[in-house]
Amino acid sequence: MRIRALVIRIIRQFVRDKRTLALLFLAPLLILSLTKLVFDGRTVSPDIGLVGSASALAEKLEEQADITVFDTFEEADQQLKNGKLDAIIQLKDNKPDVTLEGSDPSVSRSTQLVLQKAMQQSATGDAPAVHYLYGGPNMASFDSFGPVLIGFFSFFFVFLLAGVSFLRERTSGTLERLLATPIRRSEIVLGYLAGFGIFTLIQASLIAWFSVQVLGMSMTGHIVNMLLINLLLSLTALTLGTLLSSFASSEFQIIQFIPVIIVPQAFFSGLFNLDAMNPVLQKLSYIMPLYYGADAMRGIMIRGEGISDIQLDIYVLAGLSILFAILNVIALKKHRRM
Amino acid sequence: MEKSETKPAVDVSRIVRRFGDRTVLDDITLTVPRGELFGLLGPSGSGKTTMIKLITGIDKADSGKVELFGELMPQLKMLQTFGYMAQSDALYQELTGKENMAFYGSLYGLSGKSLASRIQSAASLVNLTDHLNKQTSAYSGGMKRRLSLAIALLHEPQLLVLDEPTVGIDPVLRKAIWNELTALTQQGVTIIVTTHVMDEAEKCDRLGLIRDGKLIAVDTPQAIIDMAGVQTIEEAFITLGGRQEERS
Numbered sequence: 001m002r003i004r005a006l007v008i009r010i011i012r013q014f015v016r017d018k019r020t021l022a023l024l025f026l027a028p029l030l031i032l033s034l035t036k037l038v039f040d041g042r043t044v045s046p047d048i049g050l051v052g053s054a055s056a057l058a059e060k061l062e063e064q065a066d067i068t069v070f071d072t073f074e075e076a077d078q079q080l081k082n083g084k085l086d087a088i089i090q091l092k093d094n095k096p097d098v099t100l101e102g103s104d105p106s107v108s109r110s111t112q113l114v115l116q117k118a119m120q121q122s123a124t125g126d127a128p129a130v131h132y133l134y135g136g137p138n139m140a141s142f143d144s145f146g147p148v149l150i151g152f153f154s155f156f157f158v159f160l161l162a163g164v165s166f167l168r169e170r171t172s173g174t175l176e177r178l179l180a181t182p183i184r185r186s187e188i189v190l191g192y193l194a195g196f197g198i199f200t201l202i203q204a205s206l207i208a209w210f211s212v213q214v215l216g217m218s219m220t221g222h223i224v225n226m227l228l229i230n231l232l233l234s235l236t237a238l239t240l241g242t243l244l245s246s247f248a249s250s251e252f253q254i255i256q257f258i259p260v261i262i263v264p265q266a267f268f269s270g271l272f273n274l275d276a277m278n279p280v281l282q283k284l285s286y287i288m289p290l291y292y293g294a295d296a297m298r299g300i301m302i303r304g305e306g307i308s309d310i311q312l313d314i315y316v317l318a319g320l321s322i323l324f325a326i327l328n329v330i331a332l333k334k335h336r337r338m
Numbered sequence: 339m340e341k342s343e344t345k346p347a348v349d350v351s352r353i354v355r356r357f358g359d360r361t362v363l364d365d366i367t368l369t370v371p372r373g374e375l376f377g378l379l380g381p382s383g384s385g386k387t388t389m390i391k392l393i394t395g396i397d398k399a400d401s402g403k404v405e406l407f408g409e410l411m412p413q414l415k416m417l418q419t420f421g422y423m424a425q426s427d428a429l430y431q432e433l434t435g436k437e438n439m440a441f442y443g444s445l446y447g448l449s450g451k452s453l454a455s456r457i458q459s460a461a462s463l464v465n466l467t468d469h470l471n472k473q474t475s476a477y478s479g480g481m482k483r484r485l486s487l488a489i490a491l492l493h494e495p496q497l498l499v500l501d502e503p504t505v506g507i508d509p510v511l512r513k514a515i516w517n518e519l520t521a522l523t524q525q526g527v528t529i530i531v532t533t534h535v536m537d538e539a540e541k542c543d544r545l546g547l548i549r550d551g552k553l554i555a556v557d558t559p560q561a562i563i564d565m566a567g568v569q570t571i572e573e574a575f576i577t578l579g580g581r582q583e584e585r586s
Contacts, residue, residue: 001444001447001449002444002445004444005440005441005444005445006441008441009430009433009437009441012432012433012437013430013432013433016432016433016473017432172426172428172429172431173424173425173426173427173428174428174429174430176396176424176426176428177422177424177428177442178428178445179396180394180396180417180422180424181417181422181442181445181446182414182415182417182418182445182446182447183445184414335396336395336396336397336412337395337396337397337398337412338395338412338413338414
């Protein structure tokens with residue numbers, strides 16, 4: 001009854017606040033689209049300068065790179081310095097000698113890859129046959145970290161909104177007024193969970209639909225599992241956001257939680273490969289909710305995992321939500337002793 | 339609650355409240371019988387609001403006890419017995435006046451027809467009937483104050499606790515509201531009101547003068563004036579407050 005009143009109130013507030021609705025529903029879609037545009041463009045063909053006459057190697061290279069032929073190394077070197085070329089190849093004692101521009105590791109790598117391929121083909125012609133367990137030759141990097149991003153955005157926006165909303169409840173004096181009514185502390189927390197839960201469910205569905213149907217992200221698992229994980233992740237963000245808002249005294253201080261709580265999670269959630277990190281530090285990811293959400297999302301979307309494969313992630317996320325919710329009820333004691 | 343039928347509305351005995359090493363309320367004892375309009379008078383920072391919070395059970399005293407209608411506070415079920423108006427207008431700006439009232443009303447267990455009729459009568463009492471469908475972000479300061487008061491009256495509580503209810507309300511409406519409060523006490527409702535407006539204080543049945551966390555006098559406005567040997571409450575407050583300082 002009181003929980004229902006709280007839910008109705010939250011829905012009414014949200015519906016009136018068009019800008020916040022837009023942040024919740026449209027901002028994640030916008031950023032996901034942008035990310036796709038940035039990382040999923042056509043494959044870049046490196047600009048390679050070739051010193052001397054065209055050779056068999058040059059023909060092979062032509063397929064994957066833009067080749068410019070120079071008469072002298074100095075000419076090519078000038079172009080490399082001007083940023084017009086990514087690499088120069090010249091033959092020294094009949095062996096190819098490569099100079100890379102080198103300031104962007106990813107460009108250097110792709111240039112080397114193109115070179116290696118061309119040399120393999122010109123040497124023997126027996127290229128190894130390649131098979132994929134998951135994904136495929138057409139899988140773009142966006143397909144690989146897209147699932148992590150979906151989880152990240154659900155988490156980030158809900159965290160921010162829940163934190164600020166609950167804080168405003170406190171600073172505007174409505175929390176104090178609320179606590180002078182016979183409502184239980186647990187009813188407040190549950191009401192918030194239910195009220196925001198409705199919106200996070202809509203958000204999760206929207207993001208899932210958009211990334212699979214519109215952005216064409218690879219999706220081999222079941223959409224219901226994806227929704228479940230997204231919802232659990234949002235609930236964790238919701239309970240964590242409201243909990244932390246008890247320790248903030250202004251909206252500005254909520255923003256200060258972003259570099260402390262949100263950004264580290266982004267690093268540990270699988271956006272970046274952590275294998276090179278100190279193994280002890282790698283363990284830090286086990287305390288980050290986003291790690292579990294991202295792991296499950298990747299499992300579902302790329303490897304087609306079912307409920308049984310992601311159950312650990314589900315338990316952890318549900319457990320964290322319940323833990324944060326209980327801590328919330330306790331934190332409210334600060335404002336009313338019963 | 340049969341046995342508590344005769345108990346006073348508010349019975350505060352020897353309460354002390356400290357925040358850190360600062361003593362905000364120091365050994366206060368006070369009884370407010372049913373149907374009384376009791377005023378807590380004091381400058382800002384004197385401990386009025388803390389006193390209100392202890393009476394309502396939102397906060398708990400470090401020592402001493404508070405009883406409401408014979409029930410020891412703080413107690414969750416007792417929150418139903420009083421209507422509360424906080425110093426800041428606790429309203430949801432995005433909602434209309436009516437939606438604010440409906441929200442708080444349902445927290446007190448009102449619903450359906452009784453909720454709708456209570457909203458109408460409480461709103462007309464504070465002259466807000468025509469503005470009920472406006473978002474409260476468009477309300478003036480006085481309108482917000484009146485809406486807060488209407489919310490406190492919504493569930494027809496036996497006790498009203500009003501923290502500075504008439505700040506920002508024009509004199510005509512202020513008079514109307516005080517008349518209404520007096521009428522309510524005649525129906526047996528007990529009202530505790532804090533104020534630092536002296537002419538309002540004179541309208542109370544009894545006054546408690548509070549200063550630096552100490553209750554320096556409790557009596558009818560006239561008796562307080564006589565005791566201090568002056569002409570007005572304002573002078574009485576200054577005189578009595580001064581004496582207290584000399585003694586300590």
